[in-house]
Amino acid sequence: MVTQSIIRPATLRIEPTRGWVPLRLGEVVAYRELLFFLVWRDLKVRYRQTVLGVAWAVLQPLLTMLVFTLFFGRLARVPSDGVPYSLFAYTALVPWTFFATGLTMSSNSLVGSANLITKVYFPRLTLPLATVLAGLVDFALAFPLLFGLMWYHGVTPTAQVVWLPLFIALAFITALGVGLWLSALNVEFRDVRHVVPFLTQLWMFATPIAYPSSLLPERWRVVYALNPMVGVVEGFRWALLGTDTRPGPMVLVSAAAALALLVGGAFFFRRMERTFADVV
C-alpha cells in the first residue's frame, strides 16, 4: 500500500475554535504540491482557448504603456525623471500589472473555488496564494520586454539591479496581503467584487506610475510611501534605470506597510476561515 501521507499528525483533534488562531503555515508547506497544481491550473485555464495565449501577459502592460506615453508623455508632458517616458511608464507598469492582477484574481479566489471549499479540506490559504503566484509567471513573461525597451533607448542597467528581487518580493507581499483581506471579506460580503475594480483604479493614481513621485513635496513623500506600491515602483526605477529615487526612508515605510498588510491579512483570513464553508 503506497500511503504517503500528507495529513499525518499522530492525532488530529477537531474542535470548535474562536477568536484569533495560529496560521499553521507548516500545513501550507505540506500542501505545496497542491499549491503547484493550483497555480498550474490557473495558468492553463487562463490561456487555453485564447488566440494570443500568453502574449496577453505582455500585451496588457505594453498597451497601457502606449496609451500613457501618448497622453501623459507626449500631450501632457508629464516629467519622467530624465528617462524616456515610455521606458519610465513600462518599468512601473510591469510590477503594477502583477500587483493589480494578483489583487483582482486573489480577491475572487475563494468565492471562485466554492465548490472545492465545501467539498474537501486543504489549507485555504493556498487559494489566494496560488493566484498571486500564477501572476508571478505573467510577470516573468512581461519582464524581458523591459530589457528590450532599455536596450532600444540605450539605457544600461546599473549594478543596483541586484536589488531588484527585493522589490519583486515587496510587490508580491503587497499583492498577497491585500488579496488575503479581500478574498476573506468577499466570502461574506459580496460588495468586494464591486469594490475591487474601483480600488485598483484609485490605487493606480496613488502610485507613481504615470508620474514621478518627485512631483510631490518632500515632506509628504514618507506618508505617500505608506502605499507599498510606491516603494515598489520607485525601487524598480532606481534599480533598473538608475533614477534618483534611492531607497531611503520611503522604501522602509513601504516595506513596513506591506508586511503589516500581509501579517494582518493572514491572521484575519485564518479567523474568517472557520465559516468559509458555511457561508461561501
Added chain:
Amino acid sequence: MSSEGAAADVPVIRVERLGKQYQLGARATHRTIREAFVDGARQAARSIGRRGARRSAERFWALRDVSFDVAHGEVVGVIGRNGSGKSTLLKILSRIVEPTAGAVELQGRVGSLLEVGTGFHPDLTGRENVFLSGAILGMRRAEIAAKFDEIVDFAEVERFVDTQVKHYSSGMYMRLAFSVAAHLEPDILIVDEVLAVGDAAFQKKCLGKMGSVARHGRTVLFVSHNMGAVVPLCSRALLLDAGRMVLEADPITVAARYQATLTAAPTDATDLESAEHFGNGKARFVSLRLVPERRDGTTREMMCPGSRLRIETRLVASAPVESANVGITIYDASGYRLLDANTAMQGRFVSLAPDDEARVDFALEDVRLKPGTYLVGLWIGRGNLEDIDGILYAATLEVEPDPHQLQHSEQFPGPYLCAFQHVVTVSAAPSTEPTPGGEPAVAAPVAAS
C-alpha cells in the same frame, strides 16, 4: 503504517458530544457591508468580539450530542434521512466545517469523498484533471503518477485521456472522477454513497471497489440512504435523526429501524398563518401538506420522479363562499409555472358557510419532475370574478433522485424539468416497412432521460 498492534485499543475515530449549530437563513443571503455595520454597531453596544451572536435569528442544531468510536479496520455505515445530520457529520469529520461543540479525534490520514469530480475543471484534459483532482483530494504527485494507468483503466477512458473533459459524455466524466477518488488510499476513508455513479455495471464496480477498500484493513465511514448498499459492506451502523444519534447497532437492526421511521413520519404540514396571502379573504388557506406516496398509496419519505404526490390543503371561511374553484400550481425554482390542477377541471366547486373548515386534497399521479426544488402555490377564487385567497409560493417541494432508479438510468445534466412517460422500442435490424401491430422489443415505461 497501519500496523495492527500499535494502537489496537485507541479508536481511530473518536467523536465526543459533537454538535453543529446553524443560523436559519444565514446561508441563503450574503450580507452586505451596510448590514454588517448596522449589526456591528448594535452588537458593539452589548459586547465586543464574539461572532455568531449577531442577530436574534433562529438557530437550530444540525447535529447535537453525537458520540461514537470507530476502531481500526471497521466499516461503519451512517444512515438517516435528508436533514438528519449525516452530511454535517461528514463535513465535520473531513474538516470542511468546524463543529460548534464537542470534539473529534482522528488517527491517521483522512480522505473524504463527498462528491464526484471535486476539483475537475472542464477546460482541462482528462490527464490534467486526474492530477489536479488527485492533488486536491490529498494525493502526492508521485502517487498519482504511479497509479495513473490504473485510474484511467478503471474509468475505461484510455482513448480520451488527452481530450478536454468538457467534451466527455456525462458517463465518462463521472467514471473518471470516481476512479480518481477510488484510488485514494487513506487510513480513514469517509465516503458518501452517492459516489456510486454511472450505469448499473459501473455502479457494481464502484461498490466492489469500496468493498475491497474496506477489506484492506482501512477504516471506512460510509454514509448512505441506500440500505441495499450499506448492509453488505458494513460491520456496524449508526442511525441519525434530526441531528441526534438514535441507534447504534448491527446494520440489519439499524436498517429495519430506519425503514420504520420512514413510513411513520410523513411530511409535516406547512402552517400558512404567516404566509403572504392575496385576495379578498372570504376564506383563507390555513395549512398545506405535501405527501409523497408510492404507487400503492403508502407514504414514502421523499419525493422522487414518478412518485404520487398528495397535496392536502385546509381552508377556513370567514364569509360565505359560493361555488369557488380551488387550485394548486407547481413552479420551478425560478418561478416558471410548470403545471396546475384545480377542482373546476374535475367539475367540482367548493361552497362554504362562515366558519366552515374545508379540506381539499389533490392527488397527482406519476409526477415526473426532475430532481430539484419546486414551489407550490395555492389559489381559491371564481374565474375572473374574484380572488378569494391565494399564496403565490406556499411551500417548496424537493424532488430527490430516485435511489432505485439511479441504478439503471443515466442522468444527463441540463436545465429541463419535466419528464414524460414513453415507450422505447429496440428492434434487431432496420426494416423498410414498419410491421403493423408488431410487438415492441422493450415496452416498459421509462422516464425520459
